[in-house]
Amino acid sequence: MLKNTGNISEQIYLISTMQKSYVQEQLRKLGLNEIQARTLNYIYIYPGKIQKDLAKYLGKQNATITNILKLLEGKHYIKREIPSDNERQKNLYLTEDGEKAAEMIQTIFHDLEDILTNALSTSEIENIKGGLKKISDILK
Amino acid sequence: MLKNTGNISEQIYLISTMQKSYVQEQLRKLGLNEIQARTLNYIYIYPGKIQKDLAKYLGKQNATITNILKLLEGKHYIKREIPSDNERQKNLYLTEDGEKAAEMIQTIFHDLEDILTNALSTSEIENIKGGLKKISDILK
DNA sequence: ATACAACAATTGTAATTGTAACTGTTCGTT
DNA sequence: AACGAACAGTTACAATTACAATTGTTGTAT
Numbered sequence: 275m276l277k278n279t280g281n282i283s284e285q286i287y288l289i290s291t292m293q294k295s296y297v298q299e300q301l302r303k304l305g306l307n308e309i310q311a312r313t314l315n316y317i318y319i320y321p322g323k324i325q326k327d328l329a330k331y332l333g334k335q336n337a338t339i340t341n342i343l344k345l346l347e348g349k350h351y352i353k354r355e356i357p358s359d360n361e362r363q364k365n366l367y368l369t370e371d372g373e374k375a376a377e378m379i380q381t382i383f384h385d386l387e388d389i390l391t392n393a394l395s396t397s398e399i400e401n402i403k404g405g406l407k408k409i410s411d412i413l414k
Numbered sequence: 415m416l417k418n419t420g421n422i423s424e425q426i427y428l429i430s431t432m433q434k435s436y437v438q439e440q441l442r443k444l445g446l447n448e449i450q451a452r453t454l455n456y457i458y459i460y461p462g463k464i465q466k467d468l469a470k471y472l473g474k475q476n477a478t479i480t481n482i483l484k485l486l487e488g489k490h491y492i493k494r495e496i497p498s499d500n501e502r503q504k505n506l507y508l509t510e511d512g513e514k515a516a517e518m519i520q521t522i523f524h525d526l527e528d529i530l531t532n533a534l535s536t537s538e539i540e541n542i543k544g545g546l547k548k549i550s551d552i553l554k
Numbered sequence: 555a556t557a558c559a560a561c562a563a564t565t566g567t568a569a570t571t572g573t574a575a576c577t578g579t580t581c582g583t584t
Numbered sequence: 585a586a587c588g589a590a591c592a593g594t595t596a597c598a599a600t601t602a603c604a605a606t607t608g609t610t611g612t613a614t
Contacts, residue, residue, distance in 0.1 A: 278520065279459070281527045282539070283433055285546040287452075290430030291473040292553040293423055307572090307600085312427075319419070326562060333431035338601050340564055345600090362562045362609040380418070387421045393552050399422070402545035405538065406425040412533050413432040447570080447602090466592060478571055480594055485570085502579040502592045 282409065293386060300382045304375060309334075311379045313342055314351060317366045318376035324363040325354075351375055422549065433526060440522045444515060449474075451519045453482055454491060457506045458516035464503045465494075491515055 278284050297308050304311070309332060316331055317323070329339045343366070346352045351372035354364040368376055391399050418424050437448050444451070449472060456471055457463070469479045483506070486492045491512035494504040508516055531539050 278455075278523050278527065280543065281523070282530050282542055282546065283523060283526045285543065285550060286426060286429050286433060289426050289546065289550050289553060291471075292550065293426060295473045296553070309600085315418075324562075331431075333435045335602060336563060337565085337603075341601070360562090360610075364563075383418050383421070383423060386423045387418065390422050390549055390552060394548065398545065398548070401541060402422055402549070403420060403425065405542035405545055406422065406429065408534065408538070409530055409542070410425060410429050410432065412530060413429060413436070449570085464592075475572060476593060477573075477595085481571070500580075500592090504593075 286409075296386055296389075297382060300385070301379075304378060306375070306379075309342060310346060311382070313346060314368065314372055314376045315379050315383065317352060317368050318373070318380070321367050322365045324365060326363070328366065346372070426549075436526055436529075437522060440525070441519075444518060446515070446519075449482060450486060451522070453486060454508065454512055454516045455519050455523065457492060457508050458513070458520070461507050462505045464505060466503070468506065486512070 294308055297311065301307065301311055306314075312332060313328060316328055320327070325336060325339045325343065328343075329336050332339070334342075343352060343354065347354065349371075350369055353367050353369055355367065356364055394402070434448055437451065441447065441451050446454075452472060453468060456468055460467070465476060465479045465483065468483075469476050472479070474482075483492060483494065487494065489511075490509055493507050493509055495507065496504055534542070
């Protein structure tokens with residue numbers, strides 16, 4: 275019998291689900307969902323990346339990315355520019371409105387991080403970050 | 415400027431996304447998606463729980479749960495029983511086919527856990543589990 | 555230079571998930 | 585007992601996401 279209650283992967287799943295609920299709740303007032311927020315945040319941090327990079331970051335299909343970006347473009351949060359040296363790809367940028375939204379999103383993520391770290395000591399935080407880094411390197 | 419690349423919450427998000435991609439890939443042959451698999455796994459581990467409990471575990475609305483369960487019921491993987499002492503709720507159980515599917519799902523999750531832990535020492539594993547436990551308690 | 559495979563993104567459609575309003579049941583208070 | 589609030593789940597519909605096939609572009613090997 276192989277149950278898996280205390281497993282690392284199960285813990286990660288549980289925490290990510292709870293994080294998602296928290297973030298979604300905070301995003302209600304912005305009229306965005308988690309994926310849209312993470313998209314804006316990604317472009318905020320990595321402007322000029324192409325859709326394929328975003329797809330990998332979010333773990334979604336390229337087709338799904340097209341849909342997400344269409345919506346954000348409709349809200350005038352992002353713009354897509356085809357570089358002259360490669361016409362099959364599109365570089366992603368935030369508009370001014372997108373910047374503003376991204377900054378609000380940043381504070382939501384920052385608040386979340388505060389919630390997680392406030393109850394922990396500095397060394398605990400470093401330990402956990404180190405452990406997570408190892409895990410994510412394994413899966414990369 | 416508040417970037418958040420190395421944050422705990424961001425790491426958790428990245429890892430959960432990668433886990434999800436792995437699990438989805440493995441599930442293709444079973445014709446199930448991640449949510450359906452986690453649902454079957456949950457009922458496998460906690461038979462008799464009601465839909466609301468599942469909703470909390472998955473971080474989804476009750477209405478979404480209804481949809482997911484309808485589909486799994488259509489595949490004859492689960493059954494729902496209304497207890498005589500409380501007619502507004504439904505206890506969830508696996509059928510025989512559901513048990514078989516759940517066992518295959520268990521091996522997928524088990525394999526994933528192996529991938530994560532094989533590159534780590536016993537003490538590292540215990541450290542990471544302890545850290546994750548703290549985090550999930552904070553968010554609970 | 556040309557042919558062909560690989561790449562980045564999109565389209566149309568199907569499947570899934572989310573929202574708000576609603577049904578019926580149980581619980582608590584009077 | 586009888587009222588209303590809270591609860592568990594569902595419905596109808598809207599929004600989002602996934603899948604398979606397709607377009608147009610770039611890279612590579614002849």
